[in-house]
Amino acid sequence: MHPRVKPALRRGWRDLTTVQFGVARAHAVVLGPMDPATAGLLDLIDGTRGPDMLREEGERLGLPHSHVDQLLSRLTEAGLLDDATGGGEPADALRRRTEVLDRLRPDLASLSLTDREPTGGISRLTARRGMRVQVRGAGRVGATIAAVLSGAGVGRVDVLDGGRVEASDVAPGGFPAEAIGERRDESARRLVRRCAPQRAPRRARPFRTTRSPFAELPSTAQGAGAAADTAGGGEPYADPGLSLVVVAPRDGLAAYAPDPRLSTPFMESGTPHLYAGVIEGTGVVGPLVLPGASACAGCLDLGRAERDLAWPRMLAQWRSGRSRPVQACDLGLATTVAGLAATHALAFLDGGLPASAGTRWELPLPELDWRPQPVGPHRECPCGAARRRNPLGEWERVMDERDDTSIEGAAHETMAG
Template sequence: MHPMLKPALRRAWRDRQTVQFGVSPARAVVVSPVDTATGSFLELLDGTRGLPLLYEEARALDLSPGQVDALVERLTEAGVVDDPTGGGPAAQELRGRAAAFDRTRSDLASLSLVHPEPGEGARRLAARRSLKVQVRGAGRVGATIASVLAASGVGRVEVLDGGTVRPWDVAPGGLPERAVGERRGPAARQLVRGAAPDRPPRAGEADGPTGLSLIVVAPRDGLDVHAPDPVTGGEWVAAGIPHLYAGVVETTGLVGPLVLPGGTGCAGCLALERAERDPGWPRMLAQWRSGRRQSAVPPCDLALATAVAGLAAGHALAFLDGDLPASTGTRWEASLPSLGWRPRRLAPRLDCPCGAGGKSEGEHTSGSARSQDTMAR
C-alpha cells in the first residue's frame, strides 16, 4: 500500500490541532487532535511512498512505526486515504493506458469519495469496462445518455433506434449537426466511439453474466416512458435484465423507475395501478398511441432533455457501480418552468406477473445490489 491523502478532498486547518478534509457536508471529515509532528507527517502521504519508506522518514519526526500504523489506520477509517496502486489487476491495467486513464481521472476522484476504501474507486472505475449497456432511443435524451455512459468508461454502449437524424434531434453532448440526414443507428454508434476514452473491449470481454448489465429506455416519444409498454417490460423482467426509463413528455421530464426484475414494480405494475385509479386511462392511452393529432415535431425542451439525460446517466452509473440510486422503484418528475424534481414511488402489484408484489420491502432490492456489486468485482 502507498497511502495518499485523497486529492479530491480539500484540506484546511480549523485550528492548531484540528484538520478538516472536504468542503461539502456530504463528504467533510474532521480529524483531531493533530499535533505538530502528525501535521508534518501528513505531507508525506502523497502516494509515492510505501509503508517501509514512511517508517524511515517518520523517524525524523520522532514517530515510531507503531504510531505511523495507527495514524494511517485512523485516517483510512475516516475515509481520507487512498492507495494509487490499489484496486486490483483491472485497475492497474487501466492506469497503464495513460490516455484513457487521464480522460477518467475526474470520475476516479469522485468515485474515491463515494467509495472511501483505499483503491476502491479505481476498482469500480475499471469494472465499468466489463459492462454492457443498451440505450433504446437516439433522440435528445437517449443519445446524450449514451455518450455520457461511454465517456464514463462503460465498456460497451449499444444504441438502438431507427429512421434518420432530424434537425431537432441535435443536442450538445448528443448527436451533432453534421449527423442530420444520417441513419440514427450508425450516427449514434459514431457518437459513442468518439465519446469513449478508449477503444471498446474485445468481444466477450464486456458481456457480463447475462449479456446486458442494464437497458436504458429513452425513446424519442416520451409517451413510451410516461406509459411504458408492459409487454416489452415483461420480457426484460422474464430475462432478468434491469432497465431504467428516461424521457420527456410535453414539458415534463421523467427519470425512472429503475426496474429490478422480481424486486421492484415494473411497467405492468404501473399499467395496473393507473387503470385501477383511472378507468378511462386505457382508452385514452390507446388513442394517444394511435398517432392521431400527433404533432410532427414533439415538444422536447433542450435544457429539460439535458437535465433528464444527466440525471438518468448518473442513476445508471450508480447502479452499474453496485449501488441503488433514488430511481429504484421510483419515478422522478420535473416540469417546466419550475423544474422541481419530485418522486413518485411505484409499488409492486400482487396481481402483476412480475412477482415483485409478494416480496417484503427491500428484500429483493438489497439482493440485486449485492448481485450487481459482485458482477462489478
C-alpha cells in the first residue's frame, strides 16, 4: 500500500492543532489535536511512499513508528486515504493507460469521496468498464445521457431508437448539427464512441450485472439476454448482460406515464430500469425500478388510476392521439434532466441506491424546484413488490451477498455541528 491523503479534499487549519479536510459538509472531516511534526508528516503521505518509508520519515521528524501507524489508522478510519497502487490488475492496467486515466481523473476523485476504502474509488471506476447500459431513446435527453455514461467510463452503452436525427434533437451534450438527417442509431453509436475515454475490448472479461434478487435468473454468468459469438479463430466470447436500462423516450409521455406492457421484458429478466424525460416543460427523473423490490410502471399506472378515476380514459386518448409535431423540451431543462438521470444511473452502477428508487423527481418550468413524488408498490400489481417486507433493504443485502465484485458503500464521517 502507498497511502495518499485524498487529493480531492481541500485542507485547512481551523486553529494551530486542528485540521479540516474538505469544504462541503457532506464529506468534510475534522481531525485533531495535531502537533507540528505530525502536520509535517501529512504532506509526505502523497502516494509516493509505503508505510515503511513513512515510518523512516517520521523518525526524522521525531515521531515513533507507533505514532505514524496510529496516524495512518486514523486517516483510514476517517475515509481520508487512497491507495495509490491498490485495486489489483484492473487498476494497474488503467494506470498504465495514462491518456485514459487523465480523462477520468475527475470521476476518480469524486468516487474516492463516496467510498471510505483506500481502493474504493479506483475499484468502482474500473468496475464501470465491465458494465453494459442500454439507453432507449435518442432525443435531446437520451442522447445526452448516453454520452455522459460513455464519457464516465461505462464500458458499453447501447442506444436504441428509430428514424433520423432531426434539427430538434440537436443539443450541446448530444447530437451535433452535422448529424441532422443521419440514422439515429448510427449517429448515437458514433456519439458514444467519441465520448468514451477508451473503447471497451471486443473480448472482455465477464461483465458485472446487477439484477433483481427476486427474479428468476439464468445460471449463466452473463445473465438474461446474453448471446454467444465468435472472434479470433472461433473462440467464443460473452455478450454481456445489461446492468441497467435507461428509458428516455423523445415523447415525454412515455417517461411520465410509462406503458407497463413495454417494461415486461425488463421485469421478466429482472433488469433494473430508470425512466427520464421531459413532458410539456416538466422534467422527470425516476422511478428507478428494481424488479420485485420497488414500484414499477404497473404500480404507477394502478396508483394513478386509483386516485383519478378518469386517468385511464385520458391516458388512452393521449397515447392514441396524433403526436405533437414539436415537443415542449427546453434545452436547459433537457440537459438538466439528462445530467441528473446519468448521475442516478452511475450511482446505481457504482453499487448505491439512489433517491430515484421508489421516487419520481419532477422539475417544472419556470419554478425549477425539484419535487419528489414518492411511488410506492401497488398491492394489485403482479410485480409483487408490495407483498414483500422492506424490499429495498432486502435488495441491498442480497446484492451484496451475490456479487463479490460489487463495491459496498459506507457512510462518511462528517464535521461535527
